[in-house]
Amino acid sequence: MMALTVERLGGSFVAEVGGVDLAQDQEAAWPEIHRAYLDHKVLVFPDQDLSAEDYAGFGARFGELAPHTIRKFAHPDNPAIMILSNATEFGAPKGVRDAGSFWHSDWSYRELPANATMLYALEVPGDGGDTLFADMAAAYAALSDDIKRRLDGLTYRGQYRWTKDRHDPESMWSLLTEEERAENPEVEHPVVRTHPETGGKSLFVFPGISAGIKAIVDMDEDESAALLAELYAHVTEARFQYRFRWPGAGTLVVWDNRCTMHRATTADLPADKLRTLHRLSTVGAAPV
Ligand code: SIN
Numbered sequence: 401m402m403a404l405t406v407e408r409l410g411g412s413f414v415a416e417v418g419g420v421d422l423a424q425d426q427e428a429a430w431p432e433i434h435r436a437y438l439d440h441k442v443l444v445f446p447d448q449d450l451s452a453e454d455y456a457g458f459g460a461r462f463g464e465l466a467p468h469t470i471r472k473f474a475h476p477d478n479p480a481i482m483i484l485s486n487a488t489e490f491g492a493p494k495g496v497r498d499a500g501s502f503w504h505s506d507w508s509y510r511e512l513p514a515n516a517t518m519l520y521a522l523e524v525p526g527d528g529g530d531t532l533f534a535d536m537a538a539a540y541a542a543l544s545d546d547i548k549r550r551l552d553g554l555t556y557r558g559q560y561r562w563t564k565d566r567h568d569p570e571s572m573w574s575l576l577t578e579e580e581r582a583e584n585p586e587v588e589h590p591v592v593r594t595h596p597e598t599g600g601k602s603l604f605v606f607p608g609i610s611a612g613i614k615a616i617v618d619m620d621e622d623e624s625a626a627l628l629a630e631l632y633a634h635v636t637e638a639r640f641q642y643r644f645r646w647p648g649a650g651t652l653v654v655w656d657n658r659c660t661m662h663r664a665t666t667a668d669l670p671a672d673k674l675r676t677l678h679r680l681s682t683v684g685a686a687p688v
Contacts, residue, residue, distance in 0.1 A: 404429055406436045406443075412642040413535045415440035422652065423454045430461055437462075437516075438598050442533050442642070442655040448520070449650060452477045455520055455678060462516035462654070463682030469507070469560060469580060470496070475678065484519070485676035486669060495676060501667035502608030503534065503636055505657045506681050509560040509612055511587050515684030518654040524646035525673035530665050534640045536602040537659045540592060543603075543634070554591040555617045556605065556628075560584040562612030570609050588617060591631070593687040595658050602659040604687055607632040635661065646675075658684060 402419040409416055415436060420429045422445060437443055450458070456478050459465050465480035473495045475481035485495030506514035519531070543551070561572035568574065572581055593604040605613060605628065616624040644653065655662060669675060 404432050413440055414442040414642045416444045422448050422458050423450055426458050441660045445652040447650050448652050459680040466683050480680055482679045484679055487674050487676055498666040499664055501664045503661050503663045504606045504608035504610045505661045508606055509558055512683050512686055514657045514681040516654055517657055517681040519677045519679050521646055521649050521651045521677050523649055523674050523676040525675055528673050529669045529675040531644045532663045533642045534661050536661055537600050539635045539640045540601050540603045551591050555588050556613050557586055557588050557615055558611055558613040559586040560612050561609050589687050596685050603635055605631050606661050
């Protein structure tokens, strides 16, 4: 194995890891990769050439692999891998066209949210289809002491793709099967969570529809709505964000959902710009 390099991208929290071939060296490189993952929250590995087995093996180092909530586009060789794609195959969609062009953290609507998620690019356009990341530890650190005190101990109720509007095409009522709906009851999570490995605090509230946040627990409805709106405005400020432009096929990106959020931009991707990625997530601990 060559010497592993870790370099911040454009002075951001995101880092690129070089000098590692994940098909060969993932075992030997794991301690350094794990350290870099905790330090940088989002890691980019360019120029990889991974089979579904190599990829799933790498994913399993971060935690237990589990299938996505929407199972329609599971990979035939490994159901934990979900295919994201705007391409068609024999006239049918090859994968999920848009996995979330809104700010979210994966599986935040579950009792056990995802810790790591990774995407492995098979085909990406020269431009467009970027993924945006936000540092939720930096967003927490930037709050005033007064607001931090106010948030201390608060929890919220949420449910996957919950919205008051049952006719919203993005809502659970439109997108999930009966069975998937039954598998995703309401959950309660802390507004601020402590990272189980680093001990750092992060905001854990997400404006995107997948989080489906209904209200802060034990708070007057208007006060809860105003506080959530204030937090959403704060966590989506540009100063906490990094825009990742996919350089080419073979790029693998992994992020820590416990202290970041992300959004796709595929809702705006023209149909002739083909983009196919394989997505994996691992099950984390209940947020505290
Ligand atoms: C996701 O939100 O899980 C996918 C992000 C992307 O497609 O860029």
